[in-house]
Amino acid sequence: MEPVKVGLLGLGTVGGGTVSVLTRNAAEIARRAGRGIEIAHAAAREYKPEAIDGIGQIGQIGDDAFAVVEDPEIQIVIELIGGYSPARELVLKAIENGKHVVTANKALIAKHGNEIFAAAQKHGVTVGFEAAVAGGIPIIKALREGLAANHIEWIAGIINGTGNFILTEMRDKGRDFADVLAEAQALGYAEADPTFDVEGIDAAHKLTILGSLAFGIPLQFDRCFTEGISKIDAQDVAYATELGYRIKHLGIARRSAGGIELRVHPTLIPERRLIANVDGVMNAVLVKGDAVGPTLYYGAGAGSLPTASAVVADLVDVVRALTTDPTNRVPHLAFQPDELADTPVLPIEEVETAYYLRLSALDKPGVMARIASILGDQGISIEAIKQKEPAEGESHVPLVMLTHRVVEGQMNQAIAQIEALDSVTEPVVRIRMETLSG
Amino acid sequence: MEPVKVGLLGLGTVGGGTVSVLTRNAAEIARRAGRGIEIAHAAAREYKPEAIDGIGQIGQIGDDAFAVVEDPEIQIVIELIGGYSPARELVLKAIENGKHVVTANKALIAKHGNEIFAAAQKHGVTVGFEAAVAGGIPIIKALREGLAANHIEWIAGIINGTGNFILTEMRDKGRDFADVLAEAQALGYAEADPTFDVEGIDAAHKLTILGSLAFGIPLQFDRCFTEGISKIDAQDVAYATELGYRIKHLGIARRSAGGIELRVHPTLIPERRLIANVDGVMNAVLVKGDAVGPTLYYGAGAGSLPTASAVVADLVDVVRALTTDPTNRVPHLAFQPDELADTPVLPIEEVETAYYLRLSALDKPGVMARIASILGDQGISIEAIKQKEPAEGESHVPLVMLTHRVVEGQMNQAIAQIEALDSVTEPVVRIRMETLSG
Structure with a gap:
């Protein structure tokens, strides 16, 4: 069978890695995908040809990314330019032209993914973005x-x-x-x-x-x-x-x-x-x-070849499913597009977590009791306390506490009250804490 | 769209877990798969209905597994009986009847997988076996x-x-x-x-x-x-x-x-x-x-719900790809069936690895030199040695060594020669060692 013709936008770190992987593992990838994959047309503003293994395998290299997404020979466009623009316009144009897209662009997907996936659904194409999160990890x-x-x-x-x-x-x-x-x-x-x-x-x-x-x-x-x-x-x-x-x-x-x-x-x-x-x-x-x-x-999670590993895995996925009925592909956001939920994303004040707190308190009787009572009033229980020795000549001691879980809004109030105490001179250091169990 | 009708063979630990997962996460799974999944027909010799959440959702439960694989309503058969037979016959019959198969049966796949995948290819169906390796890990x-x-x-x-x-x-x-x-x-x-x-x-x-x-x-x-x-x-x-x-x-x-x-x-x-x-x-x-x-x-890697997680993931894969052209699915063994290689599997004697060795040697001058010279003659270099103190009243000391990488055949010869020494009384303990880097 004819190799699938792919267009490549960007020949930087990840673009170069993608060319290298497709070249050196060409035979094995074709044995997996069922067809060869050929970079027929690439575009890059500037790049270092000597740094890219397999650069000679690319059919045509120009500097016009739009020429690639308009190239009628190309079935799949790999977007590795990064950033919002012109990546967004290029991806949308490729989709409009009925081409599948593979991208490593996390900013683009996070910000414009809803628009991009809707366009892909309309035009019956797939947008792969495995490389956008955690590099080579699938x-x-x-x-x-x-x-x-x-x-x-x-x-x-x-x-x-x-x-x-x-x-x-x-x-x-x-x-x-x-x-x-x-x-x-x-x-x-x-x-x-x-x-x-x-x-x-x-x-x-x-x-x-x-x-x-x-x-x-x-x-x-x-x-x-x-x-x-x-x-x-x-x-x-x-x-x-x-x-x-x-x-x-x-x-x-x-x-x-x-x-x-x-x-x-x-x-x-x-x-x-x-x-x-x-x-x-x-x-x-x-x-x-x-x-x-x-x-x-x-x-x-990053780097030329690991990220290219994810880009090429997406390519293989697209190639394996080239003839698939568009309504029977894996949905972009895991759930069918008409099955997304409107569950709200919570503001941080409503999030519940445990905390590590460090404060610098005057080393005198009653201070600890005052702090404990502020926390208690906000419903915050203390799991552990470490009082460190004051440094030579210092009147303040570092006080380190671990709390049980509490809603962040409550913690904010407690911290404001603690910081208002005369005996506490520096801002409270607060680091959230999770057990990652249960 | 009508739910997909699934047949289930076996209502033991994993079978029960599969029923539970399909029941409790039914809505979410349908939002992902694009269709509901319904266990229309199950077969089990004996089972504990009270131990299975959602048992009431199963259309029909009998004790004849072949009746399930012959049931014309069933599109996908889940085989959770285990063992070679009758699992093999059931799976082959389901395939012959044009049904997709999902199985957690590692013994069956390891031993009869080549035959089963060839049959699946012939009949244009998929056999999912994610649950056969490492339970819920995909x-x-x-x-x-x-x-x-x-x-x-x-x-x-x-x-x-x-x-x-x-x-x-x-x-x-x-x-x-x-x-x-x-x-x-x-x-x-x-x-x-x-x-x-x-x-x-x-x-x-x-x-x-x-x-x-x-x-x-x-x-x-x-x-x-x-x-x-x-x-x-x-x-x-x-x-x-x-x-x-x-x-x-x-x-x-x-x-x-x-x-x-x-x-x-x-x-x-x-x-x-x-x-x-x-x-x-x-x-x-x-x-x-x-x-x-x-x-x-x-x-x-095991257990009722984790293994069921993999079984149901395979089900969702099959459902999402139900209309897919059979030649454009992910190949069973990752590579296209006509692209498998005949690279030989090496006998253990030809495998190269490092070793941990423990021997019990007479605590007298010259013994260590003799052992080192045997290893050296076989081209085995020593990375570390620990000589332990002899136990009270013992004349033999435990000698622990780590070696560099060597072909197992050489190590076998070295061990035979060491065990032939008068000063070494017990069999040499040998544990292979890997750095898992590089």
Whole structure:
């Protein structure tokens, strides 16, 4: 059978990796897909041909991405440009032209996925986006197909490798955030502008996608709560370790009584959990289903070849299903498009979680009682307290507490009252905490 | 749309779980699959109706399994009887009648899968067997679809929960094999006859399937090397721990220069690996692909609801693809049926691995030199040696060694020569060792 002709937009890190994988594993991929896959037309503004194995296999390389999506020979378009625009216009045009699309663009899917999937449905094509979440880990497939029997209860994922590298180094070596960030930038793990990674925006894009797949709700990136790791202090990393916990930057999607929680924030988790031992740039997603219980998916969440692995897996999926009746394909968001629910995404104030608190309090009688009484009045019970020795010549002592679960709004009130105390001089440090069991 | 009518063979642990999951998650499953799924006809010799949630939802329950596979109303047959016969005859008859099949039967697939898949291809139906390996973990889907871009290098899996529970208890509590086995039997984790689990036969069934999916070879259960954990001694568990390793009962499938390795045996692995921390009855499969690198899949490998999760996921897959052209479905063994390779499965003598050796040698000058020279003559280099103190009044000392990688045939010769020494009185204990990196 004739090879399937594919168009490729972007020849950067992931684009180059995709060319390499399709070239070096061409025979094996064809044995799996039932047909060869040929990159007939690629477009890139600038690229380094010498850095791409198999570049010579590409039929035609130009600089006009729209020429690729208009090329009548092309059946599948791979979008690896990234960003919102012109990626959105290109993808929509490809769909309008009846082409299937494969993309690694998490920002695009998180923000414009509803529009894109509606267009794909209208035109009877598939949009694959396995590479948009957790790189080479087939987590989209697991949620959309492998766990299709389950009522998903929650998901907790380490879905940004840069952040996990920084937190791992901080813990292993007692280093400061800024120090490790500089090293991550030097190693190429972090961008010159690290905001997307360390402030959790990249993770929020991915979590938005995971949340929709798990709970059958439309993509709602704007409603995802996002808190970064740039304010994590070395002493909190050390106290967490002392208490038997690790701090991980988690994306958490949870179904609760009032709605769906979508939140990215630093989180204390028990060190014995498998996911607490996912270190360095690696990613992992823990999914709790009512039938299957906890399952975990681990692997490289970024990088040229791992991301290309997911891109090409989507290509194989599309090729294997090329002749399939469009209404009988796996739905983009796991649930049939007319079966999405309007369950609300909860504001963070309505989310319930446990907390790690650190405050700096005057070391005198009655202070602790006052703090405990504020917490008690807000219905917050304390699970553990550690009072540290005051530093030489200091009148304030660090006080570390772990609380039981409470609604965030209550905690906000308690913290405001604690910070209003004369005996408490610095802002209260608050890190959310999850057991990831049950 | 009308619900899809399904037939169910077997109402035991997994059959009951399947009924429960289909009942309690009926609405969510239909929102995903696009149609309801109805168990219209079930057959079981004996079962406990009061133990099965949703038993009342089944259209008709009889004791004749062949009546189900002959029922013209049934589009999909779920085989949860287990064993070779009559499961094989029932599955083949269902296929002949044009019905799709979903099964959790690892023994059946490992031994008769080639015949069954050929029949399915001939009749244009699908046989789903996700539940046959690692229970609820969607590892079949990951290998067959999620990692389809990769040249798979190796797989290492903890794929028998009973064995992992026993080894975990032995390590955590310093207990003996027999003692923990008795407890596992009391807890219901191990069968009255534990041979299938502790001697590795169950794991070999599963590994055979994983190996075919990874490397595109026909199923060859008879060629899988199998060694159980019943001879693992508490002192070896303790020495392994001292050396920074854990002993796990692994199924390993590896592509090497001469062919494919398929082997189930106790294995020392570095304690820092994530899979080394998979404890108790949990399963995990580590897959190394050339593009994606290492990925790991973790979850419950057995039990009523976790296994049902995989059975129902297969059902949803079949329902979603009911109208699909049979030649454009995901191939049963990941590779197109006419693209399977005849790469040989290597005999264990040709497999290369590192080793943990423990011998009991006379504590006198020259003995160590003699042993080292035997190993050296066979081209075996020693990575570490620990000589333990002789027990009070003993003239023999336990000598523990870790070797570099060597072909098993060479190691067999070295061990035979060492055991022939006058100064070595007991058989040499040999446990294979893998770093699971690279």
